Amino acid sequence: MVQAPISQSEACEQMSTTLDKLQSKLFISPLTIPADQFLNTIYPSIPKKVKSTVTEISTAKNVCEICEAKLSKGSKRAICKQSGDWEEETLVPSSILICCEKCYKVSIWSELFGIFMRESLASSSCDSLELTELVEHYLTVNGHKLADITKFNSAISLAVSLNTTMKKLNMTFPSKSKPIDKLISELVVS
Numbered sequence: 295m296v297q298a299p300i301s302q303s304e305a306c307e308q309m310s311t312t313l314d315k316l317q318s319k320l321f322i323s324p325l326t327i328p329a330d331q332f333l334n335t336i337y338p339s340i341p342k343k344v345k346s347t348v349t350e351i352s353t354a355k356n357v358c359e360i361c362e363a364k365l366s367k368g369s370k371r372a373i374c375k376q377s378g379d380w381e382e383e384t385l386v387p388s389s390i391l392i393c394c395e396k397c398y399k400v401s402i403w404s405e406l407f408g409i410f411m412r413e414s415l416a417s418s419s420c421d422s423l424e425l426t427e428l429v430e431h432y433l434t435v436n437g438h439k440l441a442d443i444t445k446f447n448s449a450i451s452l453a454v455s456l457n458t459t460m461k462k463l464n465m466t467f468p469s470k471s472k473p474i475d476k477l478i479s480e481l482v483v484s
């Protein structure tokens with residue numbers, strides 16, 4: 295029996311659901327982006343306000359909200375998690391999290407992909423130390439065994455495919471008109 299081809303939105307939804315099932319805490323996904331980049335995208339005319347807002351959110355947090363590692367002042371990063379409204383082809387910001395450097399590099403898939411590309415282009419005698427560390431962090435935080443590397447590989451390939459399909463859909467943010475303070479308080483509380 296030949297199955298009807300699925301639309302790009304349906305493909306995104308399926309990939310996103312499969313990704314969610316693979317990861318319980320630390321997400322590799324193009325739906326997670328740096329918080330300042332996210333805020334600058336929706337409020338490009340008020341960069342100063344965006345910067346102070348991100349600093350304000352991070353000031354009170356001393357523990358990574360993903361892996362619970364202790365955070366020092368210089369090691370804090372902020373990410374924004376989003377979900378896709380695939381039918382509407384829009385992105386919905388769901389939370390802003392303060393996290394450690396390792397969780398940041400795993401969550402922001404372009405960072406992870408950058409490290410992956412750099413290390414695979416480097417000489418073969420050079421051990422992929424940073425990538426190995428990040429893969430181990432991903433597996434441990436998500437409660438997988440270190441031998442379960444296929445879980446990491448599946449997540450990264452799904453994230454790349456999701457990113458490619460999302461680009462074709464040219465998804466937009468629906469919340470542009472909301473005042474920045476209101477949006478931030480909703481994201482941080484929820």
Ligand SMILES: [Zn+2]
Pocket residue numbers: 358359360361362363393394395396397398
């Ligand atoms: Zn962390």
